[in-house]
Amino acid sequence: MIEVDALNVRYGDFHAVKDLTFEVARGELYALLGTNGAGKTSTLEVVEGHRGASSGSVRVFGRSPLDRRAVRPRVGIMLQESGFSPDLTARESVRLIGGLTRRSDTAERVLGVVGLTGKAATRVAQLSGGEKRRLDFATAVWGSPELVFLDEPTTGLDIQSRDDLWAAVDRLREDGATVVLTTHYLEEAQQRADRIGLMHQGRFHREGTVPELTGTLPATIRFGLPAAAPALPLAATREADGRLLVRTHALQRDLHALLDWARAAHVHLADLEAGPTRLDDVFRAIGG
Ligand SMILES: Nc1ncnc2c1ncn2[C@@H]1O[C@H](COP(=O)(O)OP(=O)(O)OP(=O)(O)O)[C@@H](O)[C@H]1O
Numbered sequence: 001m002i003e004v005d006a007l008n009v010r011y012g013d014f015h016a017v018k019d020l021t022f023e024v025a026r027g028e029l030y031a032l033l034g035t036n037g038a039g040k041t042s043t044l045e046v047v048e049g050h051r052g053a054s055s056g057s058v059r060v061f062g063r064s065p066l067d068r069r070a071v072r073p074r075v076g077i078m079l080q081e082s083g084f085s086p087d088l089t090a091r092e093s094v095r096l097i098g099g100l101t102r103r104s105d106t107a108e109r110v111l112g113v114v115g116l117t118g119k120a121a122t123r124v125a126q127l128s129g130g131e132k133r134r135l136d137f138a139t140a141v142w143g144s145p146e147l148v149f150l151d152e153p154t155t156g157l158d159i160q161s162r163d164d165l166w167a168a169v170d171r172l173r174e175d176g177a178t179v180v181l182t183t184h185y186l187e188e189a190q191q192r193a194d195r196i197g198l199m200h201q202g203r204f205h206r207e208g209t210v211p212e213l214t215g216t217l218p219a220t221i222r223f224g225l226p227a228a229a230p231a232l233p234l235a236a237t238r239e240a241d242g243r244l245l246v247r248t249h250a251l252q253r254d255l256h257a258l259l260d261w262a263r264a265a266h267v268h269l270a271d272l273e274a275g276p277t278r279l280d281d282v283f284r285a286i287g288g
Contacts, residue, residue: 001026001147001178002047007056009042016042018202019056024195029169029179031189033279034199035286040182041080041151043199047180048077048149060147073102076145080152082136086125090116093124094138103143110138113168115161129156137165141172148172150181154188166192186279196279200286214277217285218247221255224270233261243271251276 002024009017017039024030032040045051046058049065049072063070084093091107098105111117114134119127127135133156140148150169154162166188169179183189189196190210198206198213206213224243225232234254236244248254255274262269 001028001061002030002180003057003059003062004043004047005057007043007046007058008054009039009046009051010054016202017046020199020202020204022197022204022207024178024180026178027173027176028194029173029181029192031181031183031193031196032199033182033184033186033189033196033283034205035201035283037201038199039202040199044149044151044180044182048075074146076101076140076142076148078136078140078148078150078153080155082132082139084124084132084135087123089121089123090127090131090135090138091120093135094142097139098142101143101145103145105143110142113141113171114138115164130158130161133157134161134165137168141168144172144175145177147178147180150179150183152183153181154183154185162188186283190279198282198286205286206282210279213282214279217277217281218249219251219274219276220281221246221248221251221258221272221274223258223272225267229267230265233257 004020004022007017007020008015020043032043034040046053047060047065049068052066058065060071061074065071088096090111094107094110098110107120108117111120114137116131116134116138119131124132124135133153137153140150154165157165173179181189181193193210195209196207196213197204222239222243222245234246234257236246239245246254246258251274258269
């Protein structure tokens with residue numbers, strides 16, 4: 001669906017995206033993640049056809065994304081900030097923006113998808129931040145596009161609205177849609193992405209499936225200990241919250257050793273947590 005080959009984006013002397021190469025296959029959910037200023041938005045702007053590349057090749061459905069007549073009708077885009085007119089109602093907004101895609105759909109259907117049926121006649125100015133975000137999503141899914149770009153889709157949404165939005169994304173994917181996602185909520189990407197491109201300073205720091213990204217870093221065990229506890233059977237460091245942290249490539253073995261020791265020594269392990277490496281840990285390892 002998307003082929004990016006040696007993409008470079010420059011703003012004057014500033015080199016924002018450096019020789020980036022990746023592909024997104026039909027039906028995939030691909031998450032483009034990264035540190036602030038890493039170049040995600042610049043990359044997506046080129047892939048979405050909003051700006052040209054400084055050099056390199058980008059193909060969407062095998063065509064240049066600048067070929068808007070061929071590409072745009074097959075794509076839905078949820079931008080970070082929408083340009084809704086405050087005086088239009090929710091129904092009028094989705095009709096207007098949806099109409100530009102030349103796909104057919106109804107305002108009733110897309111507002112239903114995002115749970116805004118009851119707000120169809122409400123002016124945009126009177127919608128809450130979360131409701132505007134859902135209206136953004138409604139315009140992106142107008143006419144069930146084959147390829148959907150979601151730029152920080154859940155920012156500003158409460159947990160219920162987030163779950164509802166992800167359920168709507170799942171339905172899109174069941175219908176065969178390909179999704180490209182950016183988010184700063186790493187857990188959402190870890191749970192849902194088939195593959196992740198993790199950017200830092202214009203390049204991929206890592207790219208692959210979640211297990212590929214997390215597999216090279218150790219798993220973690222975290223717990224609190226009373227001051228009078230005897231010496232631990234494992235090497236641990238102290239976290240900012242006062243808990244101890246054990247890093248291990250043998251999680252089950254070391255967890256057994258810790259629990260056996262705690263039982264024998266009658267020590268309570270407070271707030272015990274053990275788990276695989278999280279994407280957060282991969283992020284923290286960037287540059288360090
Ligand atoms: N129009 C522009 N002119 C000059 N520099 C720009 C322009 N747009 C972006 N940049 C710079 O290019 C770099 C990449 O920006 P970009 O918005 O692509 O990053 P990002 O990964 O989306 O960041 P964030 O997570 O903070 O939104 C940043 O250093 C930014 O300051």
